[in-house]
Amino acid sequence: MSKIHHLKLSSCFFRPERPRDYLVLFIYISILTCLIVSISLVLRTSSPPSYDVPENSLDFPVTASAVVQTNISHIQFCIAGANETWLDRSQYTSLWWRNSTRGFVWLDKPVKIPDNRFLIPTRVSDPSWTRFNFSSSRDGVRIARIIWDSYQANLPNVRWFVMGDDDTVFFTDNLVKILSKYDHEQMWYIGGNSESVEQDEVHTYDMAFGGGGFAISRPLMTRLAAAIDGCLDRYFYFYGSDQRIAACISELGVPLTQERGFHQLDIREDPYGFLAAHPLAPLVSLHHLDYLDPMFPNQNTIESLQTLMKPYTLDPNRILQQINCHDRKRQWSISISWGYSIQIYTYFLSATELATPLQTFKTWRSWSNGSFTFNTRPLSPDPCERPVVYFMDGAEALREGMTKTWYSLGDKKYGHCEKSEHSKVTEVKRILVTSMKIDPEYWKRAPQRQCCEVVKGGGRSKKEELSIKIRKCGYSEKI
Numbered sequence: 001m002s003k004i005h006h007l008k009l010s011s012c013f014f015r016p017e018r019p020r021d022y023l024v025l026f027i028y029i030s031i032l033t034c035l036i037v038s039i040s041l042v043l044r045t046s047s048p049p050s051y052d053v054p055e056n057s058l059d060f061p062v063t064a065s066a067v068v069q070t071n072i073s074h075i076q077f078c079i080a081g082a083n084e085t086w087l088d089r090s091q092y093t094s095l096w097w098r099n100s101t102r103g104f105v106w107l108d109k110p111v112k113i114p115d116n117r118f119l120i121p122t123r124v125s126d127p128s129w130t131r132f133n134f135s136s137s138r139d140g141v142r143i144a145r146i147i148w149d150s151y152q153a154n155l156p157n158v159r160w161f162v163m164g165d166d167d168t169v170f171f172t173d174n175l176v177k178i179l180s181k182y183d184h185e186q187m188w189y190i191g192g193n194s195e196s197v198e199q200d201e202v203h204t205y206d207m208a209f210g211g212g213g214f215a216i217s218r219p220l221m222t223r224l225a226a227a228i229d230g231c232l233d234r235y236f237y238f239y240g241s242d243q244r245i246a247a248c249i250s251e252l253g254v255p256l257t258q259e260r261g262f263h264q265l266d267i268r269e270d271p272y273g274f275l276a277a278h279p280l281a282p283l284v285s286l287h288h289l290d291y292l293d294p295m296f297p298n299q300n301t302i303e304s305l306q307t308l309m310k311p312y313t314l315d316p317n318r319i320l321q322q323i324n325c326h327d328r329k330r331q332w333s334i335s336i337s338w339g340y341s342i343q344i345y346t347y348f349l350s351a352t353e354l355a356t357p358l359q360t361f362k363t364w365r366s367w368s369n370g371s372f373t374f375n376t377r378p379l380s381p382d383p384c385e386r387p388v389v390y391f392m393d394g395a396e397a398l399r400e401g402m403t404k405t406w407y408s409l410g411d412k413k414y415g416h417c418e419k420s421e422h423s424k425v426t427e428v429k430r431i432l433v434t435s436m437k438i439d440p441e442y443w444k445r446a447p448q449r450q451c452c453e454v455v456k457g458g459g460r461s462k463k464e465e466l467s468i469k470i471r472k473c474g475y476s477e478k479i
């Protein structure tokens with residue numbers, strides 16, 4: 001007792017005299033070393049990460065070219081799944097998951113089947129999520145805590161964490177393109193809200209809806225992962241996981257940055273009008289497709305997505321991009337949703353009208369006619385005022401960076417119109433569209449819709465086939 005007391009008091013002046021004292025000194029130093037090491041470890045994990053600390057020194061300016069462009073390997077996907085539904089839902093994930101894709105699908109319980117038939121790694125959520133009050137939604141809590149699980153996975157060289165559902169279809173080339181516009185060393189929260197005003201009002205406009213997916217940069221993720229448990233306590237009453245995460249990010253003072261290519265798709269019935277008039281932004285995600293009519297006629301939902309993936313892989317930047325033009329001679333208005341569909345109207349519609357989605361869908365929550373966070377045009381009750389609709393049924397690469405897609409007359413059950421103007425259109429059975437691949441810098445510049453024109457002559461059978469060329473607009477060309 002007294003010995004220890006003596007050591008404590010005079011530790012700085014301790015002079016060993018006997019072998020026993022050397023042993024005590026050794027133990028003492030060992031304990032001290034242990035203490036110092038563990039304190040420094042604790043400080044390292046709880047202090048801000050190193051990229052936050054240095055102001056880039058003027059002696060060593062970081063030039064833009066020295067920074068490696070963000071690519072798919074810098075993204076860790078954090079997908080919310082469940083053992084009950086994974087077998088079914090993995091059909092969606094396997095549409096876009098490649099072997100360069102990193103991350104995990106987080107399940108509540110292990111799945112029996114060897115699911116590496118899709119190469120998609122699954123993990124089971126850390127069971128500690130059950131200690132939170134999950135009375136308002138078990139899944140809401142577990143899925144929000146995927147933030148913590150994903151951060152703990154500690155994968156190297158991750159710049160962005162991208163959350164999504166197991167029925168979210170990501171267009172990863174475009175996701176990478178969008179994220180590479182932002183400085184991943186700053187705190188970003190990027191996604192989209194709901195298309196449905198009801199949903200945005202019930203939840204909030206300032207949150208990224210989880211099904212559309214959203215991206216969190218690493219500096220924000222570091223803070224969020226540390227804060228999430230407190231937030232799960234404070235926001236136990238929310239229903240959705242995405243709303244809990246949004247509330248937590250809000251505590252960190254970071255707002256939502258909206259990108260218009262993330263699609264929660266809070267709509268019902270036929271998404272046609274929306275997908276045929278996509279906003280002028282790269283397509284990043286689609287969601288809720290299980291609940292919507294299939295995109296293509298005579299194909300189921302998964303087949304439709306497989307069809308869409310063909311043109312997407314040829315020219316990812318262009319998928320679903322809308323290009324409008326007129327055939328002045330025949331007084332037609334033509335609207336192309338590249339890789340998906342073409343609409344032809346037998347009369348002139350302005351550029352604004354063509355860019356406004358036809359309302360072929362209802363709201364998610366109340367199955368009503370609105371409102372949406374964008375304008376819509378009603379589908380006219382008169383079949384003669386409705387467009388004649390074509391669907392893509394093939395895509396191929398041509399030489400010199402060109403692509404060809406073709407579209408054939410599709411049945412949209414838009415009714416039959418007897419007028420001769422209408423039947424002149426329906427004589428056209430097939431439309432060929434050629435375009436240059438969009439240059440890789442396209443989405444980094446101020447957005448501008450491209451132009452199209454009907455190519456004169458050509459085709460074997462003039463009446464049955466129409467050729468359209470997509471190109472950059474002339475200097476002051478008007479649509």
Ligand SMILES: *[C@@H]1O[C@H](CO)[C@@H](O)[C@H](O)[C@H]1NC(C)=O
Nearest residue numbers: 068069071072073074100157
């Ligand atoms: C992505 O960038 C890293 C550098 O951070 C590089 O090593 C890797 O090869 C790149 N991956 C792809 C798929 O381009």
Ligand SMILES: *[C@@H]1O[C@H](CO)[C@@H](O)[C@H](O)[C@H]1NC(C)=O
Nearest residue numbers: 098099100101116117118119
């Ligand atoms: C990953 O993809 C590459 C290119 O598509 C392929 O050659 C390779 O076999 C794939 N690896 C695995 C493990 O499937």
Ligand SMILES: *[C@@H]1O[C@H](CO)[C@@H](O)[C@H](O)[C@H]1NC(C)=O
Nearest residue numbers: 083084087109110111112113
């Ligand atoms: C889901 O978990 C339950 C209980 O652990 C198990 O019995 C069932 O087989 C699992 N489902 C699948 C598809 O593996």
Ligand SMILES: *[C@@H]1O[C@H](CO)[C@@H](O)[C@H](O)[C@H]1NC(C)=O
Nearest residue numbers: 132133134135136137236237
């Ligand atoms: C959990 O939250 C509910 C409200 O959703 C509340 O009624 C209940 O008392 C809470 N339980 C605990 C253990 O705090």
Ligand SMILES: *[C@@H]1O[C@H](CO)[C@@H](O)[C@H](O)[C@H]1NC(C)=O
Nearest residue numbers: 362367368369370378379381
């Ligand atoms: C929605 O609008 C359509 C066309 O304007 C109309 O026929 C339909 O009755 C409306 N439905 C509801 C639920 O308001």
